Amino acid sequence: MRAYVYTVRVGDKWVCRLSLDWRVDLRFWYGKKAGQAGGIEGRNGGEDARLGENRAYEGRGVEVWMTVSSIPLGLAVYVTEQWEMGPLEPKRLIRLLQEADPQVMEWVSQGDLQIKQVKREDVCRSAQRLQEVACLGVSDWGVGSKSWNGNGNGNEGMIMEGVWNGDLWDDIDWGSLKRVALRLAVGIQGRSLLAHELQDYLTTHGMEDAALYWRTLAQLAYVQGLVELRSGLVVREAPRRFPLLRRQRELRCLRCGSRAGSHRRTACATCGSPGCAYCEACLAMGRSRACVLLLHGTAAARLAAHGAAGTVAAGCARAAGRAHAHATEPGARWRLSEAQHDASCAALHFLQQPCAAAGNTPAARGGAGVPSFLLWAVTGAGKTEMIFPLIAHALERDQRVLIATPRRDVVLELAPRLAQAFPDSRLATLYGGSSDRWMSAEITLSTTHQLMRFYHMFDLVIIDELDAFPYHNNEQLQYAAKKACKPDGRFILLSATPPDRMQRDVRQGRLPHAKVPVRFHRHPLPVPKRLTLKPLRLYLERRALPIPLIKALTTSITRGAQVFIFITRIKQVDPLVDLLRRHFPNLPIEGTSSEDTERAEKVIRFRQGVSRMLVTTTILERGVTIPKSDVFILDADSALFDAASLVQMAGRAGRSLEDPAGNVMFCASSWNRAQQHAVRQITSMNRIARRQGYLNTTSQRRKGI
Amino acid sequence: MKLFKNLFRSLPTLLAPKIQNCLSCHRAIHRSNNHNAVLGIPHTDAMVRALRRSTNPFHDLCDTCLHSMPWIRSIRCPVCGRATGCPDCSRRGKDHTYFQQNRSAVAYSPQMRDWLAAYKYRGDERYLPLLGSMLLTAYYQLCGEQTRDNMPVKYDCITYVPVSPSRLQERGFNQAEQFARTLHAYTGIPVIALLQRNRHTVKQSMKSRGDRIEDMKDVFSLHIDSRQQLFSKLNLNHMTAQTQLRPIRILLIDDVYTTGSTVNACAKSLSELSNDLNTSILISSLTWARS
Known part of the structure; x- marks a missing residue:
């Protein structure tokens, strides 16, 4: 154009x-x-x-x-x-x-x-x-x-x-x-x-x-x-490569924030340039190009500044009235546990601070330049309930809320819960091919990619499972989230296993945060136990499983638990399933991986308890909740498992009130840093929980911490 | 300080091999050193030589995707190059077919449909080298079939099916033209824009067979300066109009051949050139896929 x-x-x-x-x-x-x-x-x-x-x-x-x-x-x-x-x-x-x-x-x-x-x-x-x-x-x-x-x-x-x-x-x-x-x-x-x-x-x-x-x-x-x-693509000054040198100019995609590395130049009949660049990073969302028009709707800023200010003021007054009714006691309205309530209050306090006080250090601005708050809640702590008071707080002030999650299935799972919690507010659910595309709603629930279609729209951006975003998407997510957020908006980040950089900021006090160290049922997290085994590859070659593993599995089966078995390689799934079926002839055992077309059905069968044992790769490390389950991680010393994914996998056990203490086994020949780190994270969370008195007295007496 | 930090961070990856991902399935490509570049592709020596001249676009694919391509290896219908029997060509009759034959590289399978959609509609132009060089198989097949005095026939020029100006604005490129230019890069045959589209037609993929044929009437015509272009580029000027010229062979490029109505309409317009040039025009069509 x-x-x-x-x-x-x-x-x-x-x-x-x-x-x-x-x-x-x-x-x-x-x-x-x-x-x-x-x-x-x-x-x-x-x-x-x-x-x-x-x-x-x-x-x-x-x-x-x-x-x-x-x-x-x-x-x-x-x-x-x-x-x-x-x-x-x-x-x-x-x-x-x-x-x-x-x-x-x-x-x-x-x-x-x-x-x-x-x-x-x-x-x-x-x-x-x-x-x-x-x-x-x-x-x-x-x-x-x-x-x-x-x-x-x-x-x-x-x-x-x-x-x-x-x-x-x-x-x-x-x-x-x-x-x-x-x-x-x-x-x-x-x-x-x-x-x-x-x-x-x-x-x-x-x-x-x-x-x-x-x-x-x-x-x-x-x-x-x-x-x-x-x-779509604009010329910007590039970050300086060497000090004292002149700054170079480079193209950036204004929609997804990608740099020159993911652009390609081709001849373009639309603008006549022999080398018109387009962005390959967000190609799936329609082609963003150096000569394609990108519109940013900025009418609200204009309208709010002149004349329409009256309605905003009215909204604030109304909000103040309502705020007294609810915001003081989030625990009561949302039936939060003590730990959830405390974390929620800390986050609410952060939201109520004026902008300048909320983020005066660069880390507190989350690296994206927006004041951020980290809710560090262990797996199974009930993160979703904790954000309800925050959403309510924003809605009372006539603000718009965005909840961004990494995956489409999480969006679909979260949507009915949000709709139930906020029946009076409109909820737009956005994912590829969603019909709510143009809906103007108070609450927007969206996947990362759909975020790119917003510009200064939201006052409160909640990013769920921050660390689950694929690594290469991280920069894109940060850019898109910042763009979607108003200049004076806030970020709330949710994670059970924040990335190392963020953990460092937390330790150094640069990132405001609240920890939720205990699950909603007030029992401590199951601490992983060690089981020293040779690499799985050897057992598969020998076509026999080691006796300690068989014994441990039998214990889990006899106590009536369902068993997750996490392994590293997709091609080991089927041989291991065959081997397990030989050892447990009468037990329904299934295996799945990212290449499996029947994955969804198998997960549903496992959820319903039809199959008792599921062999899988890291794809199921989060999101699947089974009331009574034990977790076995084979080759836990593999480089493919970092501390975060070990914590997530261990978090599949002991999720329900009926069975709060599941078994978690790290099966490996060596005890490496990732495993030590994971165990240290879990025990330190348990220690904090005990110190703050969040644990049940009965479970406190029981050891395991 | 930041400089050292960046340097330090890039140290571990300094010597790591660059991992290439498959264009189609995005998985990492694992390939041994003695990998045969044209494995599974119907090829001739001439084609291997042509591919060797630059980076081989088939290297963008992993072995699985490379082996699953639906190449047309045997031809049942000599006119349209279909691998199965063909009612269309017999129905149209010889009198109303203005082109000699069509040859396509692949059958239009769902996977090929995805590739073309990624390239044409989504604008992923990384596909161009691959799709363009796939045409080579059909080209060399065509050359192999048509021999005169045991010498392969030479084509005088390549032309392509035009798109309407507004479609060109919207898309930024004409896929048939891009294919033609890729073929030119390999074979050296000049590309001449001989045709223009007079009318905006609804997207072909939304219409039935009968509609397509009816719809194609008078859509294409010769470009105003096509004659001059042909004369200058083919060096026909030194021949007077009276002397009988050798027949001129034109290769017509399009992306997908479905009923042949587009190709036939273009060929009809192209055949009008023979009156001016006082020679016969032989048109062969080369399409990327045959549905």
Whole structure:
């Protein structure tokens, strides 16, 4: 996509803007002043007043300097971001373009970069003619209207699709267009959408005909300050590689935050560039490209600042009234245990702090620049219940809440529980292919990827199972979460096994946190026991299992528990299942892995208790809850198991009140750091729990800590 | 300080081999050193030579994916290159078929459909080298079949099925053109844009067979300067219009051949060139997949 760039003088101030449809801009800057137009627009006074300052800009343009032909959107965005002051002039324009793309002059002709001054008199005299010209998509500003040497054929490079065909100088049409643009801007408030997603929004919201002139509408919303127009990939300064050297510029994906390493440059017929970059990291969400339009809905900031402040104030007053009713006693309303209640209160206290106090150290800003709070709760502590008071707190203040989880099945599991807890609030459940895509809701439950479609939307962002996000996604998640959160918003991070870096920040007191060291049933976590065995590979070759393992398994079976057996390699699953079936001929035993197509059914059968023993890889290390279960981890000294996954797997045992003390076995030939670390984490949590008096007195007497 | 930290962090990976993941299934590729690059691909010596000239795009796939490709190895219908019997070609009749034959590299299996969708609709242009070079198998098959005096036939130029300007705007590329340019890179045959699309047609995949054929009428026409382009690029200028030229062979490229209506409509427009050039035009079509 390509856009025009222009600067306009308002009073003694110069403003640089880009344009998808420059007729809109001319009408806006040179049209009637706001308030002068009577009649139709007068009726619409309420809305106009809310638009405040930008609305007042209308009709106040003195002179406009515009490029004679359109330039690729990525470059246009860079120019508008970097233009300091003064009218547009070719020399400075070319310098900026070369900053963004050093090779730009090899594929752009100088003639295309000429600037034309458009005076108020010109426009008013020939409004009709201007509009005819624009429909053809050719600028007649004197200089040759050849498009850039795009795809070989001159006239194919520049096509104006999606512009409005009527006369913009007609006051009635102009007024109705403005209403549609406002409706659009309010609808996509807080979202970050690519051009095709915008068209999708228009068609699914009863504005099918508006989708045909979406460029005109987007431009009209932009010029009034209701949306931001960006390109998918933008030029940014790269972090300095060596001290003292000049900073390089690099492309970043504005949607997922990826850097040059995950971009690919290809020839592009849409903007005419021989090397237009696109982002491979978020390709599955629709292609983000250097020349594709990315809209950020920023209407709320605009509307809240002018006039609409009244409703916000009312909301706060109402919230204050309600807050006294509930927030003081979260435990009572949500039936939290003592430990859960204490952690919840600490988090609530964090939310109530003013922004400056909440995060004045970089770590407290979670590395993402947003004040963060870590809820470090052991496996099976009931994390979901703990966030309910926080959600309620935000809802009482008319704030929007986002809960981000790593996986789609977690979203589907969490949705009914949230809907039940907050029956009066709308809940949008977002995952790939979800139908709630456009729903405007107080609570949003989303997978990581869907987060990318938001921009400054949420006041409270809760990130569930922080460490379960795949490693390479981490940076993407951080970027997307920060983007979705309002500048003055807060993060709540939930984890049973925070990453090392975060644990260090906690120890050094740089990250505010609360620990929930005990499960909801007030019994200590089962501490893993050691069982020294040779590597599983040897037993499989010998086709016989070691007697200590058989004995331990028999003990678990006879006490009526279901058994998880975690192993490291997918190809060992089937041989081990065969071997186990030989040893326990009458027992239903199954094995599954990420390559298994019947995985879901097998997990359901295990949950229902139909199968008694399940051999699996780390894929089931979290999420599956079995009331009475024992856990065996074979080859626990493997490099594939780190301390976090060992803690998670050990956390599958002893989840229910009926059987609070399951058995966990680390079967390995050596006792390595990861195992020591995992055991140390579990025992230290148990120690904290005992010290704070969270444990049942009966279980305290029982040893195991 | 940060510099040393970064250096230190990258030390363990400094000597580690680079792991490449399969383009299609994203699993790590494990390959022995004496791996045969064209294992499982129907190939000729000429094709192996062509592939050797640059990095082999088939290396982007793991062995499992490489072996599961539905190559068309034996041809049942000599016209459309289908591996099974073909009612379409007999129904259309010889008089209304404007092209000589079509050859496709692979059958349009669900996996191939996914690949094309990833490339064409999702815009994952990493697939281009692979899909483009798959055309080579069909190309060399076609060359092998058509021999004159025991010499393989030479094609004068490559052209492609155009897309409408607005589709080009939306997608950023024309897949058939990209395939044609890849083929040009391997074989050196010039690519000339001879055709243009006059009308925006609804996406082909949404229509029935009858609709497609009806829909294709007058969609394509010759590009305004196609004659000049053909003359200049093929050096036909020195021949006067009176002398009988040798027949000109054109290769027409498209992504998927379903009923042949697109290819036939294009071939019909291309055959109009013969009046101006005072020679016969022989059109062969080369498509990536045959459904």
